[in-house]
Amino acid sequence: MAAGLLDIESLRREEIETILARSKEFQPEPGHTFKRFDTLRGRTIVNLFFEASTRTRTSFEIAAKRLGADILSITGSSSSVSKGESLVDTLNTLGAMRPDAIVMRHSASGAPHFLSRHLPIPIVNAGDGTHEHPTQALLDALTIIDRRGSLEELRVAIIGDIAHSRVARSNIFLLSKFGGRVVLCGPASLLPREMGRIAPGIELTCDMEEAIRDVDVIMMLRVQFERQEEAPIGANEYFRFFGLRPEHIALARPDVIVMHPGPINRGREISSEVADSQRSAILNQVENGIAVRMAVLERVLA
Amino acid sequence: MSKLVIKNGRVIDPSQQLDRVCDLAIENGIVREIGPDLQVLGSDEFDASGLIVAPGFIDMHVHLREPGFEHAETIETGSRTAAAGGFTSICCMPNTQPVNDNATVTNYIRDQARRFASVNVFPIGAITKGSGGEELSAIASMKKAGIVAISDDGRPVMNARVARRAMEFAQALDLSLIEHCEDLHLSAGGDMHEGIESTRLGLRGIPRSSEDVMVARDILLAEVTGCRYHVAHISSKNSVEMVGFAKRRGLKVTAEATPHHFALTDSEMRPYDSNYKMKPPIRERCDANAVSEGLVSGAIDAIATDHAPHPGAEKMQEFERCPFGIIGLETAVGLALEHLYHPGKLDLSRFVQLFTNNPARIVSIDRGTLRAGAPADITIFGLDHEWTYDVNRSPSKSRNTPFHGHKFRGGPIATIVGGQVVWKMDA
Numbered sequence: 001m002a003a004g005l006l007d008i009e010s011l012r013r014e015e016i017e018t019i020l021a022r023s024k025e026f027q028p029e030p031g032h033t034f035k036r037f038d039t040l041r042g043r044t045i046v047n048l049f050f051e052a053s054t055r056t057r058t059s060f061e062i063a064a065k066r067l068g069a070d071i072l073s074i075t076g077s078s079s080s081v082s083k084g085e086s087l088v089d090t091l092n093t094l095g096a097m098r099p100d101a102i103v104m105r106h107s108a109s110g111a112p113h114f115l116s117r118h119l120p121i122p123i124v125n126a127g128d129g130t131h132e133h134p135t136q137a138l139l140d141a142l143t144i145i146d147r148r149g150s151l152e153e154l155r156v157a158i159i160g161d162i163a164h165s166r167v168a169r170s171n172i173f174l175l176s177k178f179g180g181r182v183v184l185c186g187p188a189s190l191l192p193r194e195m196g197r198i199a200p201g202i203e204l205t206c207d208m209e210e211a212i213r214d215v216d217v218i219m220m221l222r223v224q225f226e227r228q229e230e231a232p233i234g235a236n237e238y239f240r241f242f243g244l245r246p247e248h249i250a251l252a253r254p255d256v257i258v259m260h261p262g263p264i265n266r267g268r269e270i271s272s273e274v275a276d277s278q279r280s281a282i283l284n285q286v287e288n289g290i291a292v293r294m295a296v297l298e299r300v301l302a
Numbered sequence: 303m304s305k306l307v308i309k310n311g312r313v314i315d316p317s318q319q320l321d322r323v324c325d326l327a328i329e330n331g332i333v334r335e336i337g338p339d340l341q342v343l344g345s346d347e348f349d350a351s352g353l354i355v356a357p358g359f360i361d362m363h364v365h366l367r368e369p370g371f372e373h374a375e376t377i378e379t380g381s382r383t384a385a386a387g388g389f390t391s392i393c394c395m396p397n398t399q400p401v402n403d404n405a406t407v408t409n410y411i412r413d414q415a416r417r418f419a420s421v422n423v424f425p426i427g428a429i430t431k432g433s434g435g436e437e438l439s440a441i442a443s444m445k446k447a448g449i450v451a452i453s454d455d456g457r458p459v460m461n462a463r464v465a466r467r468a469m470e471f472a473q474a475l476d477l478s479l480i481e482h483c484e485d486l487h488l489s490a491g492g493d494m495h496e497g498i499e500s501t502r503l504g505l506r507g508i509p510r511s512s513e514d515v516m517v518a519r520d521i522l523l524a525e526v527t528g529c530r531y532h533v534a535h536i537s538s539k540n541s542v543e544m545v546g547f548a549k550r551r552g553l554k555v556t557a558e559a560t561p562h563h564f565a566l567t568d569s570e571m572r573p574y575d576s577n578y579k580m581k582p583p584i585r586e587r588c589d590a591n592a593v594s595e596g597l598v599s600g601a602i603d604a605i606a607t608d609h610a611p612h613p614g615a616e617k618m619q620e621f622e623r624c625p626f627g628i629i630g631l632e633t634a635v636g637l638a639l640e641h642l643y644h645p646g647k648l649d650l651s652r653f654v655q656l657f658t659n660n661p662a663r664i665v666s667i668d669r670g671t672l673r674a675g676a677p678a679d680i681t682i683f684g685l686d687h688e689w690t691y692d693v694n695r696s697p698s699k700s701r702n703t704p705f706h707g708h709k710f711r712g713g714p715i716a717t718i719v720g721g722q723v724v725w726k727m728d729a
Contacts, residue, residue: 009502088618108620109504110574118618129622131504169504194501 004122007132008173022295040069043100047073050106060103063293122300130164137170139292143285151178157211159185160221167261176201185211212251220260220270245271257281311350316655317671328678331721357670358390358679359657363606370399375611375699378418382697385725387631388714390679391422397456403428403439408447420724424450429468441471450665453480469529478530488512495583499568510538517541521548533557535608537582539592546601558606561637564593576617576624577704598648604661607634611700636710680718
């Protein structure tokens with residue numbers, strides 16, 4: 001089993017700090033673009049996306065290129081998976097072409113963990129089912145540090161479809177390693193009680209105003225209508241009780257940061273006024289994604 | 303005239319409250335006599351000093367995959383695996399292709415077993431046609447052809463009215479109805495036990511309640527119909543409690559438990575390893591404890607393996623795509639010793655009972671006893687020898703087990719079916 005990055009849960013706090021410190025060095029100067037490096041010159045990375053993605057895939061591509069690596073992207077519909085090939089065979093085939101790392105997104109939880117037991121190539125998890133999305137949590141952490149200076153002792157509300165969110169899980173694991181309090185909020189059917197016990201320092205509530213009170217960070221999640229097998233909630237009902245609107249912001253700390261992993265659905269989980277406000281860090285998150293992924297790829301391949 | 307004397311073993315036969323060191327003489331496939339210093343002219347001898355000699359173990363819940371899925375297992379390979387696990391009789395579930403829902407399939411299985419099986423094979427017939435849960439299968443004809451119980455195992459009978467009618471038939475024919483207890487609406491899409499672990503791993507959960515509501519419903523229906531009702535692979539603490547309740551109420555309700563449901567918990571599962579994926583799922587510590595306690599107290603009557611072979615390719619997939627089930631014939635006795643006998647939870651007489659006369663009674667077969675005149679099916683096992691399970695040496699066609707490499711203390715030494723030694727542990 002080769003060292004890759006499969007999840008946040010198994011990382012130690014010091015490892016996270018190292019990645020974030022290195023990410024900081026990759027952040028561009030204001031008004032400039034990302035610097036070019038040749039740390040990974042001659043290395044080949046395969047970006048394998050079995051699930052649709054714009055920002056994560058592009059972000060990994062740019063990150064790899066800024067480090068001088070060769071990267072090629074394969075998406076689910078254009079791969080031989082659509083011809084009935086098994087995941088293991090697909091990965092073995094790619095493995096035989098000797099890439100130095102595989103970045104992978106898959107709709108099945110644990111798919112990268114399963115593969116990493118059978119492949120000698122490091123795998124970077126770019127999102128697995130409803131399990132984890134480690135680079136998202138890292139870029140979220142970097143964004144919080146940019147604005148607040150530290151990750152210590154934060155109070156963070158994560159609001160939306162908690163049950164199906166890999167972003168929520170990765171952020172919970174990360175923030176709790178830094179002593180943060182995480183308030184999870186969503187409709188009862190999307191807020192499993194067991195989530196309160198997967199890490200220390202978690203609270204649950206179905207009341208959005210209660211969730212937001214005095215928090216430093218609000219993370220909104222997209223409602224994953226495509227993952228809901230049953231009893232869906234109407235969009236209007238959802239926005240009324242779990243959509244982030246300007247009147248909510250007053251309840252949080254005055255310097256609260258609003259985050260969203262994207263893609264955002266305006267008028268469904270977040271209003272345009274909030275998404276485009278000074279409090280919103282949504283585009284900073286996207287930018288930081290590149291710096292964090294540069295640090296991760298360098299760590300995995302160095 | 304074949305003769306065999308098993309010398310100096312500790313003969314334990316709960317069917318006649320027997321537990322003493324003596325000899326056992328077999329003649330022409332029949333138990334002839336149990337007693338001290340038996341001398342039979344012209345007989346072979348088996349030295350069982352320091353070993354337990356018990357009635358042949360019965361596994362009342364096995365998937366042999368034949369007909370239809372011979373790439374996973376056959377009657378020949380599955381029965382050899384059973385012999386290697388110390389079992390002399392196995393009951394095979396009807397979820398083959400075609401489903402065993404009529405006498406033709408039953409006869410086919412029995413013919414194949416006569417020709418190829420190393421141990422006794424007793425077919426279980428489907429409750430409903432194609433195990434579809436709607437229309438009753440040809441239960442009476444199958445009984446004539448030799449089924450020993452009915453079950454739609456792998457699937458529950460979701461429709462309560464159909465379940466009730468089936469129980470009425472079972473009652474009239476004096477067959478046990480074995481239910482795979484799972485409310486499919488509650489378990490839909492689930493891949494493992496619903497709890498902290500499933501939440502942490504982002505896998506969809508199979509809640510305890512999906513088992514419990516079905517056990518509750520069926521107990522009420524068993525009371526209405528007077529049927530002999532049996533809960534397959536019981537795994538939830540609430541279900542164990544309800545079966546105990548039904549027994550105290552005087553109902554003819556029985557249950558079996560698999561070794562993995564008392565040996566493993568969801569937090570011990572290797573993440574996303576499909577060798578830990580089965581239905582019902584391995585649950586929490588409190589459930590595994592309840593299953594053990596149920597086996598001790600008598601709320602649960604039998605240990606059965608739910609041996610469910612799947613070839614490598616099917617289990618080498620994303621966790622959510624892998625089929626449910628693990629093989630278990632060779633590890634059952636060792637696991638039961640490790641988790642029930644060695645910790646002192648039960649004595650050997652109760653231990654043997656769980657594998658012999660109890661399952662025999664549930665499926666109404668004349669086995670599980672060493673009374674003079676009974677078929678000479680005998681399991682000889684040891685309590686203390688150390689061995690390591692190597693699934694790559696298994697006679698099974700499949701390799702899906704979480705116990706590969708597991709170190710055991712005690713286990714089967716020899717398996718005798720109808721007076722013939724069909725398996726012996728390598729010296």
